[in-house]
Amino acid sequence: MKQTINKERYKKQLLVPEFSEQKQQKLQQSTVVIIGGGGLGSNSANLLARTGVGTIKIIDDDIIELSNLHRTSLFTEDDIGKTKSMILEEKLSMINSEITIKGINTKADKNNIEELVHKTDIILDGTDNIKTRLLINDASVKNNIPWVYSGVAGTIGMTMGIIPGKTPCIRCISQNISSSSNSDQGTFSILPSIVASIQCMETIKILLGEKPSGLIIYDIWKQCFEQMNIQKNPACSCCGKHSFEFLEE
Template sequence: MNRSFKDLMDDARRAVPEVTVDDVRARLDRSPAPVLVDVREREEYRDGHLAGALSLPRGFLEMRVEEAVPDRGAEIIAYCAGGTRSLIAGKILKDMGYTNVVSMIGGFGAWKGGGNPWTADRQFSADQMQRYSRHFILPEVGEAGQAKLLDAKVLLIGAGGLGSPTAYYLAAAGVGTIGIVDDDVVDRSNLQRQILHADDRVGMPKVESAQKTLQGLNPDVKVIGFRERVTSENVMRLFADWDVIVDGCDNFPTRYLVNDACVFLGKPNVHGSIFQFEGQATVFWPGHGPCYRCLFPEPPPPGAAPSCQEAGVLGVLPGLVGCVQAVETVKLILGVGRPLVGRLLHFDTLAMEIKQLKLRRDPECPVCGDSPTIRELIDYEEFCGLRGGHGAAA
């Protein structure tokens, strides 16, 4: 039996209740909030949509809805431009087992026409549409996530072994502003692992070399170099404007300093460290989990933990750890997944074993505990029993 468009619409109307714009507004104020599903084409959505609406164009609805809305009982409000496509979409959702679906009468046109709030996505350039296309396809990133990445500001401590892969991938991913603090110059002995740099840049400041490499990979991101060491005097100024701090330093005074400053400023500190064939990574996020001092209240005695320069390091190892730091940074910016907070990944590359250790915040912690005894920055060289310690990045 042939079925006309009118027949299909009549079927849809019988299956899917239609609700007014006013009703939708009232439903959105309730808790839990309903799931808004925008079934228009991508370009229509980009030009303006209801805040928080999922973009599931009609052509992809069946393919993508189960991942986007796993709960078949969820309250779904479907809308399109005028109320026709969303009614048909609603019928499909009903057929797929979604039990609580309504369609908004008059669609986005009626919503906007009624003076209700809406948002428009960032307009991406043609270059950006191509460059980030694999991100756009992921529902967890999409255009909204890419906009977050482009708006994000991440400060890397050190353009060395760890900072190299982290910065490389953050730039590739389109993290819009990348700051790098490093006062060192490129040495040929760095090139065994510090992949931001190159042989013809020996003697060049690392921040300058990093800028060249990152800008070459992605001219869409801004790279700001700070050719200085992080100290108690400059750390608050250096950290003030950034969303996430990535610690790739190779010495204890800097590690404690970065930790304390992040606790005082409430900023997430994506931590990595390496030693010979072993490395570790975790995220210290004040208010969400432990800090570095919860794990290590005291630094090791001077000389007990030699640097890469003294003890050597496997060239590939910082690539592993730095990439974990990059992934965690991107997740923090996007607000997706489970951050590596309260967990530490330990890599043993000789045995090729990765262990996950659970970490707890220590209520007695001198800096993030219940009654902190350290309330301002201290002399970190002295705290670590060092004077004029080594400052280069791993």
């Protein structure tokens, strides 16, 4: 169903040669699920709401803590102790009332993830642990839904857009993935917003039918980007052999 877009709201991005009214319309008709509403997820939700993605669902059961404020842009001291997903729904609805924002106060796990991502066009990774990422990867490949991995640690961020059947999945690129999280080495405050920006750009490209840019590695301290165009691994247990062990374990 065609929905009318507010050209005044988006007039600056409609002037960009790579973009168009048809592409804005396509974003308006898209649904994204963001798993995790912290440093990465809240920044990505903010950017996608402002860009005009029509339906944004944010899944998180955490509450806002003082230690979240340094790397997030929407939470304030008044929000401490409140639920991340609900605060994001409230604030993003005030930023763009022409789209649908839904906060879902739950934790994605193997029992509910397929239901949570049902009928979504793309999944965004806003998690802080590898176990949930591997679960997202399994749900993505099994249900043929693209997802955009992003991770941050220290001063380094990584992003990779994954389209099942077309690009490598997260398990194509490493035989073992460390379970350490940002709690081990911290995250510099500015990093998540930059990596979220890269993640959102990859998300928008995929929603518009364009090819993602491979594994992108960014070092905020060195201001250095690198890109690896890794190919799909035919022997990958997930996307090659369709074994979804993290959904089944």
